[in-house]
Every structure is written in structure tokens, then in C-alpha cells.
Amino acid sequence: MPPQDSPDSRAPPTRFAVALFPGFQALDVFGPLDILNMLSRTRPLSLEILSATLGPVPTLIPSSGHTTGQSVAPTRTYADGADDIEVLLVPGGVGSRDPANVAPVVEYVRAAYPRLRYLLTVCTGSAVAARSGVLDGRRATSNKRAWEWATAQGPRVNWVRQARWVTDGNIWTSSGISAGIDMMYAFVADQYGEDVAQTLANASEYVRNTDPDFDPFAGETDNGAAK
Template sequence: MHSAILLKAEVKALQAANEQKKRRERKRKRRIMQGGSLSVQEGEDILQSAKVDAQFSIIAILNPASQTPLSIGCLLFPGFQALDAFGPLDALNVLSYSTPLTLSLIGASLSPISTHPAAHPSAIGQTIVPTHTFSSAPPLDVLLIPGGYGTRGSLPGLEDAIVFIRARFPELKYMITVCTGARLAARAGVLEGRRATTNKRAWLDTKEMAPGVKWVAHARWVVDGKCWTSAGVSAGIDVVLAWVEEVYGKEKAGQVAGVMEYERHEDSRWDPFAVACGLPEDE
């Protein structure tokens, strides 16, 4: 507790020093632009400001909790595909070792939600317990939407999930869909007029369902504004690592992949499954 108080005070002092540094830098810039020169003291100030920046970097590394956590939500529904959710979530688990995140698992109720596909009665499945309902979920920065057999038809709670996506989309910084999770986003209307992709085994059917979306056949993932959509199942790991690289840098994405012992596909156009499914070339 005492250490936390000291650290908070140190951060406050450094923030004040940083603000003073910015004011001095603006004055020096104006002087140089007007043909002036720097004094010895101002040269020393530049060196001191570099030390302040370095101290900020050290504090951020040693105390990631001092940063504002990114609020992430994962949408859940009966029949979601296990790896669609758990692959990206494990990448985010690893990311949270060094980066402040919060995670909400969001369902129609707080009852356990099963991956069991109704279309395959003899299949096995797993269950996961939501932390929030559609009505109690906190404000979100990122919404992760997995796919699976449960995205088809009108299973219990699915229409509520679609309404939730539509209602929360404006506040999001990013929406990430995996596999046929793009179907739910399309049904919510948030992909209208945007480029997107999905599981290639479901591509033709999905394209017919949502003709207003600019569906891309040959893509591991597609980015259009704040919408990140991926191809099927395992592609969810690649799209989340690509998102990590976009937001936190290539080195951080490499660190996460290394901990997972996962070999990334870094080319978003890599897609042998589109070829295997005989999909046409994109226009």
C-alpha cells in the first residue's frame, strides 16, 4: 500500500515535469523558427527532458496497472465454436500479463453456455459461465464475436445477441468477429457497406444472407475501419494477434505468439481454404 502511494506521487510529479517540458519545447521551437538559437541551459533542459521520458517508460513497464485498462467483451451464445472464443481469449490472457485489460463474458443470462452444436446431437461440448448479461455488461472498448453452428437460425437468446451488437457498436473502438461471428454482425447491420470475411465453408450462404456487405473470399482476415473480421475458427488467433500488433506494436504481438508457441500467419491475404472451397477470385 505504501509503495503504491509513493508510486502515485512519483507519477504525479513526473506528469507535472512533463507538462513543463512541453511548454519549454514550444517556446524553443518558436525561437528556432524565428532564427534564434538555444542557450547552454536550454541544451541541458533537453537532456533532462529525455530523462523524464525514460522514467515514464520505466514506470509504465514496472506498473502496467497505472495505465487505463482496455475493456474487452466476448459475446457468448449456445453453440459457439470453442476455438473461435478460446483461441483469441488465450492470446488476450497472455497480453494481460504486461498490458492492463478487463474482460467481460457476456450472455443472455448468467447460466452456463455450451459449445454443443444442436445440429450434431452426438457431439461433445464444453460450457462457460458468463460474467455479465446483455443488460448488465459494462461499457466496452472491444467486442469479440465468435462463430459456430449457433449463429444459424434463431436459437434462444440469439436475437438478443444481435440487438446487443447493434446497440453497442457505436461505442466500440474495435469489433472483432471470428468465423461465422460475422453473420451476427451482418444481421445486426453493422457491416453494411464494409469489407468483411468469414468461414469459407459458409461464405456463399453468408454472402447471400447479407448482400449489402462487401464480402472478401480470399482473406485470412479483413480490416475495415474499426471492424476486424476473420476466416474460420483458427483464423481468430491470427486476427487477434494482428490487432495486438496494430494497437500495441509488432514486438508485443511477437511476444504473445511466442508465449503461446504459435506461428503467426502475418499475411492477411493468405487463404488456402478459399481455394480448397473453390471460391471465386475477388473483384
Template sequence: MKRRDFLAAGTLAMATAMVSPQLFAATEDKPLQILALVFDDYETLDLHGPVEMLGHMKNVQIKLVGDKSIIRSYQGPKVVTDISMDSVTPCDLFIVPGGLGTRKLVEDEELMAWLRKQVSVSGKVFSICTGSALLAKAGILDGVNATTNKMAYQWVTGLAGQVNWQPSARWVDDGKFLTSSGVSAGTDAALFYVSQLRGEVEARRIERLTEYHWNHDAKNDPYAVS
């Protein structure tokens, strides 16, 4: 089924069901399922910073989803997708990176419809940088406390007035939704998610393993909008 046909049909029961964050929790035999959206001109670190941290947890499976097999980042390197957007994929964590590509994608109604369906089958949704612009424009963040890239703050917040935008936050965790500020903040938020899911000891292990200096305080936002 093509993505257009899938979106038009809208008949998948799972696409409209609300999913518990614990429904797909990893077990000894079943890995934690992480799905990341990719699109042309995504910001490289938005995706690969969090993936680096999350991928060091045990029993994790990370897959990329996109509208074609080869996707080019804004910086040039390309990735190969694992899953097409002809359907939605139940997962524990759904990652939405940002980047200049979001400027066009906020006008893509097919993508907006697909996002709404994908979010409904995702346990938790994690946006980095202007990835929150896509979620906000789709109406997914209405009534949610959220943040975004502070360098693009006026543009993103202007897309959706029903979101409780936080001008000073490295990241914001609001139940199902984890939104982070610009680029490197996504790596900090990913370690927060690790600590939330597996404990701080595990997050600190990964911090040491990667020789990364983790800003673990969500309120410590040096780029806050005044």
C-alpha cells in the same frame, strides 16, 4: 431491467452514440476492456484462441457477456458469463465468435437489436468465423470490407448483400471492424490486433510464449473461395 425491456426502451444515450476507437484506450491505471459475446453452440476455438493471445497482453481485462449465466460451447465445455445482456457495456474491443449457434441466432431480432447497440459503444469489433453472420444480418457490416468462414461462405454472404465480402482473406481489417475467416484464423487475427495496438514485437513475444505459428499475412488464405 430485462433484455426485452432494455431493447424496447432504447433510451440509453450511450447505446446510440458512436464511440471513438481511442476512447477506452488502456492507460497505466486503466486496463484495456475486452468484451466477448457467448451463446449456446459457439465454436470453442473461435473464442478461446483469440482470448489466449489477447490475454497475454499487459493491463487487459476480458469479460464474457451472454443471455444467461452458463453457456455451452458446441464441443460441450461450458463458460460462466460475467455480464448480462440487459444493457450494453462500453469496451475497447467487442468479440463475436461463430459456430453452429449462429444459424438460429441470425433470426433472433432481440439479439440483432442488442448487437447494434453494443457495437455503437465498442471501440473496435472483431468477429471470428460465422460471427460475421450475426453482424451482417443486423446490418452492422453494410458497406464494410469483411470476410467469414470459407466453408460457410455461401450461407453467410447470402444473408447480407450490402457487405463487401472478401472471398480470399485470412482476415480483413476495415477501420472499426476486424473480421476473420474460419476458426483458427481468429487466432491469427488476434495477433494482428495485438501488433496493431501494441506493436509487432509484442505480437511476436506472445507468439513465442504460446508456441504458436502465426500466419501473419492476411492475404495468405489457403481456404479462399475461388
């Protein structure tokens, strides 16, 4: 277990990164990142977009069933990812269900985690992280519509179904898609102050869910759609 599990008295983190793969869920990424974008108006933050290659990473892949999508240009590959990243965000999405597709992410999470101050996952990003082994023995949650599949990816994880997000040590995991926004506001509140988080939410005209245990989607069942 890395030393980050102890209470961290250092200054709030400033160096963030997101780990992308083809078929990532757009809101898993852009919801939390927009909060960081706004936070960077008053805090000196940096952000790396990581992927297996420097080619554009699409949200649209054949198995998604979508007809529209977007692509994001990475700033670094996993092979040359910065060693000073403090917070890594791992999204979910339809592409998370293909082991070969997310293998570079799994290996990167496994290798990078001991150097991170915090690991954050959104939706089935927790299933990707679970494959790396870093969630073993931890409490975590995931998308309720992909629950059976997601939890099978980490049989040694203490999965929490009734949760909007879960914090265990230096690992934060959220439920499906939009839950990542509530989790990121909670993370900002924890690191930078509740007043900062609420000011950002007000600027976005966003009504926060501040209760990690309030999960109106906990009764959903896996409908076969990859999230």
C-alpha cells in the same frame, strides 16, 4: 458511421468483451482470449463474458452433431452489459445458423457498436454481425466452408473471399475458426506493437500467418456444416 472510423490516437484498449450464444465454436473464443490472457500479464486488461442469461453457455447443442462440449459461465447479460466496453469479440459456430438463438447477440451488437472502439468477429461471427446491419458497406470475410450461407446474411456487405482476415475501419473480421488467432495477433500488433504480438506468439510456440490475404482455404465450398 461512428467516430471510431478515424485513426485512433488514444491509448490501446484495455476493456474487452466476448458475446456468447449456445453452440458457439470453442476455438473462435478461446484462441483469441488466450492471447489476451497472456497479454494481461504485462497490460491491465479486463474481460466480460456476455450472454442472454447468466446460465452456463454450451458449445454443445443438438444440431452440432458433437458428442462432447464445454460450457462457459457469463459475467454479465446483454441487458446489463457494461457501457465502457472498448472491444467486442463475436464468435461463430453451429449456433449462429439459428436466427432466434443469436437474436440477443444481433440486437446487442446493433446497440453497442456506436460505443465500441473496435468490433472483432471470428468465423461466422461476421454473419451474426452482418444481421445487425453494422457491416453494411464494409469489407468483411467469413468461414469459407459456410460462405454461401454466411454472405447471404449480409447482402449489403462487401464480402472478401480471398482473405485470412479483413480490416475495415474499426471492424476486424476473420475467416474460419483458427483464423481468429492470426487476426487477434494482428490486432495486438496494431494496438500494442509488433514486438508485443511476436513475443506472445513465441511464448505460445505459435507460428503466425501475418499476411491477411494469404488464405489457403478460399477455394473451400459450403459443406452444409455450420461453423
